[in-house]
Amino acid sequence: MAFQQGLSGLNSSSKALDVISNNVANASTVGFKNSGTVFADAYASSLTGAVSKVQIGIGSAVQAVRQTFNQGNITTTSNPLDMAINGNGFFEVELQNGGYALTRNGQFNIDKQGYIITALGDRLMGYQVVDPISGDVRAPASVTADSFRTMVIPSTGVGAAATSEVGLSLNLSADAPTIPDPAPPALPGSVPPNPNDDSTYTYSTALKIFDSLGKEHSLSFYFVRRTDVVDAATVPPTYSEWDLYTVADNDTASLTYNSRLGFDGLGRIASVTPQVTAPGVTPPLNGSVFSATLGSDAIAPSVIELAMNSITQFGGKSTPRELTQNGSAPGEIAGLAISRNGVIQARYTNGITKDIAIVNLTTVRNNNGLSPIGNNYWVETPESGGFARGEPGNGLNGVISAGQVEESNVDLTQELVQMIIQQRNYQANAQSIRTQDQILQTLVNLR
Incomplete structure (x- = not known):
């Protein structure tokens, strides 16, 4: 019986050592999960007809190898x-x-x-x-x-996209002097500013836009402050009016009186009166449209909606905050990024980003x-x-x-310690078997 139990212990130690060795070997494997052996006692049916129908002594057997799915480093x-x-x-x-x-x-x-x-x-x-x-x-x-x-x-990659919307976010100085309209019978806006003479306008800025072929153009804006208090009787009073002129590709021949902007006493834009129209296009609220033929885009004029809700009139300098447009040149994929929610985003050479897949x-x-x-x-x-x-x-x-x-969730230090312990158990069981063998040999030699 003792000999069988020694063999059983030797067998269990050997199997546990195999599992530990496997964990150590895979400790550096990406995504590998630690595992442990679940043992069970092994019995044999009695063939002697004794009262007990089972006999112990066969030892233990591997019931399952259970993996641990906790997080690795x-x-x-x-x-x-x-x-x-x-x-x-x-x-x-x-x-x-x-x-x-x-x-x-x-x-x-x-x-x-x-x-x-x-x-x-x-x-x-x-x-x-x-x-x-x-x-x-x-x-x-x-x-x-x-x-x-x-x-x-x-x-x-992505194809070209013609600009169809422009957003203007800027501040027009409330301290700027006025440049009144010429006396009647001249109409408002009938005497435009001269882009080459900064005394004829109050402030200017520009941004890039794109035609239907993805070719780049410039769209310039010239603001002229015409009046100060317009109507003090309104609630709130209407303070200051500005004229907006647009120029495409720095071509002064394309200079157009676009709209008249009115501000209230809180520095907010109160009204936009468009001077340019486009068939079938309704200007956005407090906005206008820009319509012109841009370079090779000769099939039809480019019609762009100009959103001006974010224009303000406060003291200080006239400064742009953000000028946006939705057009782009064609582009190819330049890189990839993956968000924490698994969204794969492609970054293109034209600056466009686009979600292309979800993991x-x-x-x-x-x-x-x-x-x-x-x-x-x-x-x-x-x-x-x-x-x-x-x-x-x-x-x-x-x-x-x-x-x-x-990384693998195997704790290498713990596995090495367990390996040493199992090796000691293995050696102890082997020594027990050796001692039992010597005793049996002595009994056989007795005469």
């Missing part, structure tokens, strides 16, 4: 496509031989076809449903075969029910439950850390 890398999951969930990949697998190894690259792949060539899954209004990707209301797919980085995270009810298939991959089983797919940061899903990877 996060390490920064130089690859922008590397991703670490902070929290719950797995990356889901489509295997080359069919089927799907889960992994915590977030080391990804792009293949020649543009797919985001693992080191083994398996493709990362996610969402690439394009919003018809914004042109960016969005998460689908329900996961379908059309919305959930292998993600591919587009090989083409998916998959969870199961029972992580320990997953079946490991090697290469840090797991597949679902009836014990794990089915895949539940969703966006990072949604519900119980973790979030993404881009440019980082999750």
Whole structure:
């Protein structure tokens, strides 16, 4: 009996040593999860007809190898496509031989076809449903075969976009002197400023705009303060009026009286009276339009809405705060960035950014029910439950850390200590067997 128990202890120590050795060997593997052995007593049915129907002494057997899915340390890398999951969930990949697998190894690259792949060539899954209004990707209301797919980085860039909206955010000085309109019968705005003579206008600024071919043009604005208090009887009183003139591509021949701006006593824009119209285009509230033929855009004039709600009139200097426009030249992808919510954003050479994909995270009810298939991959089983797919940061899903990877959660120091302990146990069991063998040999030699 003692001999059998010694063999049992030797066998258990050997199996535990194998598990510890495997953990130590994989301690530096990205996404590897620690595992431990669950042992159970082994019994044999009695063949002697004794009262007890079972016999002890066979020892122990491995009942299960249970993995620990707690978080590993996060390490920064130089690859922008590397991703670490902070929290719950797995990356889901489509295997080359069919089927799907889960992994915590977030080391990804792009293949020649543009797919985001693992080191083994398996493709990362996610969402690439394009919003018809914004042109960016969005998460689908329900996961379908059309919305959930292998993600591919587009090989083409973005085309040119003609400017259709301009936003003016600036301050016009309330301290500026007025430059009155000429006396009647001349009409307001009939004597425009001279861009080459700064005494004929109060303030000027400019920004870049684009035609339908993506060619760059300049749009200049000339502001002329015409009057101070316009109507003190109104509530609140109307203070100051300004004329706005526009010039395209610094061509003084295109100088146009665009609109008259009125301000109230709080320095806010009170009214905009457009002087330029365009068929079928309604100016925005407190705004106007700009209409001109820009260079090679000869099919039709470019019509641009000018939003002026953010123009103010306070004391001090006339200064621009922000001049915006929605046009752009064509561009190619210059880089990628990934948000904590898994949104892959492409940065183009023309300065445009665009959301092109969303990384998916998959969870199961029972992580320990997953079946490991090697290469840090797991597949679902009836014990794990089915895949539940969703966006990072949604519900119980973790979030993404881009440019980082999750290291193995193996505590190397603890594993080495356990290995030493198991080795001592192994040696003690081996010495016990040796002693028992010597005693048996002495008994055999007795005559």
